[in-house]
Amino acid sequence: MNFVAIKMLIGDRAKYLGIIFGLTFASLLITQQMSIFVGLMTRTYSAVTDLGQPDIWVMDEKVQFIDDLKPLQSTELYRVRGVEGVQWAMPLYKGLLKARLSNGNFQTCNVFGLDDATLMGGPPEMIEGTLDDLRRSESVIVDINGAYGKLAKPSAIPGGKPEPLKVGDTLELNDHRAVVVGLCKVGRTFQSQPVVYTTFSRATTYAPRERKLLTFVLVRAKAGQDLNELCDRIQASTGLLAIPADEFKWNTVKYFMKYTGIPINFGMAVLLGFLVGIAIAGQTFYNFTIENLKQFGALKAMGTGNFTLLRMILLQALLVGTIGYGLGVGAASLFGLISRNSELAFRMPWQILAITAAAVTFICMVSALISIRKVIKLEPAIVFKS
Amino acid sequence: MTNTATKLAVSCRGVTKTYGTGTSAVQALRGVDLDVNAGELLMLVGPSGCGKTTLISVIAGILDQDEGDVHVFGHDMKHMGQRARTAYRGKSIGFVFQAYNLLPALTAAENVAVPLFILGVPRREAIERARAVLTSVGIGERAKSLPAQLSGGQQQRVAIARALIHEPKLIVCDEPTSALDQDTGHKIMEILRDVALAQDRALVIVTHDSRTFEFADRIARMNDGLIARVDASPGRPTS
Numbered sequence: 155m156n157f158v159a160i161k162m163l164i165g166d167r168a169k170y171l172g173i174i175f176g177l178t179f180a181s182l183l184i185t186q187q188m189s190i191f192v193g194l195m196t197r198t199y200s201a202v203t204d205l206g207q208p209d210i211w212v213m214d215e216k217v218q219f220i221d222d223l224k225p226l227q228s229t230e231l232y233r234v235r236g237v238e239g240v241q242w243a244m245p246l247y248k249g250l251l252k253a254r255l256s257n258g259n260f261q262t263c264n265v266f267g268l269d270d271a272t273l274m275g276g277p278p279e280m281i282e283g284t285l286d287d288l289r290r291s292e293s294v295i296v297d298i299n300g301a302y303g304k305l306a307k308p309s310a311i312p313g314g315k316p317e318p319l320k321v322g323d324t325l326e327l328n329d330h331r332a333v334v335v336g337l338c339k340v341g342r343t344f345q346s347q348p349v350v351y352t353t354f355s356r357a358t359t360y361a362p363r364e365r366k367l368l369t370f371v372l373v374r375a376k377a378g379q380d381l382n383e384l385c386d387r388i389q390a391s392t393g394l395l396a397i398p399a400d401e402f403k404w405n406t407v408k409y410f411m412k413y414t415g416i417p418i419n420f421g422m423a424v425l426l427g428f429l430v431g432i433a434i435a436g437q438t439f440y441n442f443t444i445e446n447l448k449q450f451g452a453l454k455a456m457g458t459g460n461f462t463l464l465r466m467i468l469l470q471a472l473l474v475g476t477i478g479y480g481l482g483v484g485a486a487s488l489f490g491l492i493s494r495n496s497e498l499a500f501r502m503p504w505q506i507l508a509i510t511a512a513a514v515t516f517i518c519m520v521s522a523l524i525s526i527r528k529v530i531k532l533e534p535a536i537v538f539k540s
Numbered sequence: 541m542t543n544t545a546t547k548l549a550v551s552c553r554g555v556t557k558t559y560g561t562g563t564s565a566v567q568a569l570r571g572v573d574l575d576v577n578a579g580e581l582l583m584l585v586g587p588s589g590c591g592k593t594t595l596i597s598v599i600a601g602i603l604d605q606d607e608g609d610v611h612v613f614g615h616d617m618k619h620m621g622q623r624a625r626t627a628y629r630g631k632s633i634g635f636v637f638q639a640y641n642l643l644p645a646l647t648a649a650e651n652v653a654v655p656l657f658i659l660g661v662p663r664r665e666a667i668e669r670a671r672a673v674l675t676s677v678g679i680g681e682r683a684k685s686l687p688a689q690l691s692g693g694q695q696q697r698v699a700i701a702r703a704l705i706h707e708p709k710l711i712v713c714d715e716p717t718s719a720l721d722q723d724t725g726h727k728i729m730e731i732l733r734d735v736a737l738a739q740d741r742a743l744v745i746v747t748h749d750s751r752t753f754e755f756a757d758r759i760a761r762m763n764d765g766l767i768a769r770v771d772a773s774p775g776r777p778t779s
C-alpha cells in the first residue's frame with residue numbers, strides 16, 4: 155500500500171508541490187536565519203579567534219566580553235608572568251581610536267597594540283607587507299575591508315569611486331601620524347569597524363592620556379598544563395579574571411545574547427518560518443487528505459485497516475518532509491555560498507541542520523496527525539454516496 | 541437454481557437503521573428480513589430513497605445497523621470487532637460503488653489491483669492479475685489509462701474488475717450498469733452472473749435497470765425501509 159500512498163500524493167501535483175513549497179520555505183527560512191544568527195554571534199568574538207596563540211586571556215575582573223575595555227596597571231603583566239605554569243605572557247592594547255581621513259572626516263578604528271618585542275597577537279593573514287614592518291617608526295597595518303571601505307579616500311573627481319587606502323599612505327590616529335606599512339585580513343567584527351594593528355608602545359602614544367593602558371594580558375600555558383588550574387592560580391595571585399580563550403568567546407556571545415535584542419529578533423524570524431511552514435504545509439496536507447477522504451473511505455471499505463492508513467499518511471508526510479527539507483537546506487547553503495564574500499554573517503554548523511530537521515519533522519507530524527484523525531474517524535459507508 | 545442454494549450467504553433479521561436523531565431522524569430500514577443463498581444473484585430494486593444503499597452497506601459491514609441481526613456466511617458482522625471486520629471485508633467482500641470511487645492517481649490496472657495490494661500480494665503479480673481481469677471485462681487495452689482518461693462506462697468496468705479480482709465470496713454492487721449501454725451492460729451482467737455461479741459465492745446488486753432483471757435469480761423489491769416482496773426472476777423459474 156506504500157506505493158498507493160506515494161502515487162496518491164504525487165498524483166495531485168498542485169497540492170504536492172504546494173506542500174513541498176511550504177516545507178522548503180520553512181526550512182530555508184529557519185536554516186538561513188539561524189545561520190545568520192550564528193554567523194553574527196561568531197563575529198562578536200572574532201578578535202579572540204584572530205588572536206589564535208594565547209590559551210588564556212587575563213583581564214579586569216569586571217570585564218564581561220571582548221569589547222568591554224577596562225584597562226589594567228601595566229605592572230600586572232609582570233605579576234602574570236610570575237605565575238607558575240605560564241610559558242609566556244604578552245601585553246595587548248585594544249582600544250577604539252579616531253582616525254582622521256584626508257577629507258576631514260573621522261572614523262573610529264579598533265586599534266590593537268602588540269608586544270613590541272615579539273609582535274605576538276598579530277593578524278591571522280597578511281595581504282601586503284609583513285608583520286615585522288611594524289618595527290618601523292609610525293607604522294600601522296590596516297585590515298583590507300577597512301582600507302577598501304570605511305578608511306578609503308573619497309575620489310578626487312566628484313561622484314567617482316573612493317580610492318582605497320594603500321601601503322605608504324598616511325592617516326592620523328588621535329592627531330598622531332601613522333604610516334600604512336601593510337594590509338591584512340581579519341575576521342569580520344560585529345560593529346565592522348576598521349581594524350588597525352601597531353605595537354603596544356606606539357598604541358599607548360596614540361591613545362588618549364590615561365593612567366592604565368594594558369587592556370589584556372595574553373597567556374600561553376606550559377605544555378601539559380591544565381588551563382582551568384592555571385586560570386585559578388593566576389586569579390589567586392593577581393586578583394584578575396583569567397579565562398581560557400574558548401570560554402572568553404562564549405562569555406562574549408552570552409553577553410550579546412543577554413543584552414541585545416538580536417536573539418529575540420532572529421528567534422522571531424525562526425518562529426515565523428516555523429509558523430508559515432505549519433500554515434502552508436499543514437494546511438495543504440490537511441486539504442489534500444480531506445479532498446481524498448472518499449478515496450480513503452473506499453480503501454477502508456475494501457479492507458484497509460486504520461493502521462495501514464496511518465502508515466500511508468505518515469509515509470506521505472515523510473516524503474514531502476524529506477524533499478522540502480532537502481530543498482530548503484540546499485537553498486540555504488546556496489545562499490551561504492553566494493554571500494560568502496559579502497558583509498553578511500553566515501555560518502551553518504550541523505546543529506542548525508539538526509534543529510531544522512526536527513522542526514520540519516514536527517511540522518509534518520502535526521500535519522499528518524490532524525489529517526489522520528479525520529481518516530480514522532471516517533465512516534466507510536460514505537463510499538456509496540454519490 | 542444451483543445445488544448450493546440451501547446454504548445461506550446472507551441473512552438479515554429485523555434489521556433497522558435510523559439516520560440522525562429527533563425531528564430530523566430518518567428511518568431508512570424498518571425491520572428488514574432477507575436471505576441470500578450461496579450461489580445466488582439477488583437484485584434489490586425499489587424507489588429512490590427506500591433504503592437500498594443503506595441495506596447493502598449494512599450487509600457489507602461498512603455501516604452498523606441499530607437493531608436486528610446480519611450474518612454473512614455465518615459471521616455476525618456487527619459483533620466481530622473493528623479490526624476483524626475490516627480484514628473480513630478485504631478478504632471476502634467485493635464492492636462496486638455507485639460513484640466508482642477509483643483512485644484518480646492510479647492507472648486502471650493499479651486500481652483493479654488495490655484489493656490485492658490490501659491483501660499483501662506483491663505488486664508485479666497483482667498488476668499482472670489485474671490486467672487479466674480487465675481483459676475479461678473487455679478493456680484490457682486500457683490497463684495503463686488513468687480514470688480521467690476513461691469514459692463513465694469504462695470506469696464502471698474498472699470498478700467491477702476491482703470487485704472481482706480477489707474472488708470475494710460476497711459482492712455488493714450499487715447500480716453497476718447504470719452508465720453502460722445495453723450490450724456492455726449485458727456483458728457485465730454475464731460476467732457477474734458467472735461469478736455468482738461459482739460455489740459458495742453470492743451477489744447483491746442494487747439496480748433500476750429492468751433490462752438486467754433476467755440475470756437475477758431473485759428480485760427483492762424494497763419500499764420505505766422494508767422488503768415488500770421477493771420474486772423469482774422473469775427469466776428463471778421460481779425457487
Ligand SMILES: Nc1ncnc2c1ncn2[C@@H]1O[C@H](COP(=O)(O)OP(=O)(O)OP(=O)(O)O)[C@@H](O)[C@H]1O
Binds near residue numbers: 566
Ligand atoms: N447519511 C445519511 N444521513 C441522513 N439520512 C440519510 C443518510 N443516508 C441516507 N439517508 C436517508 O435514508 C433514506 C434511504 O437512503 P438510501 O441511500 O439507502 O436510499 P436508496 O434506496 O439507495 O436511494 P437511491 O435509489 O436514490 O440511491 C433516504 O431517505 C435518505 O435520505
Ligand SMILES: [Mg+2]
Binds near residue numbers: 592638714
Ligand atoms: Mg442508493
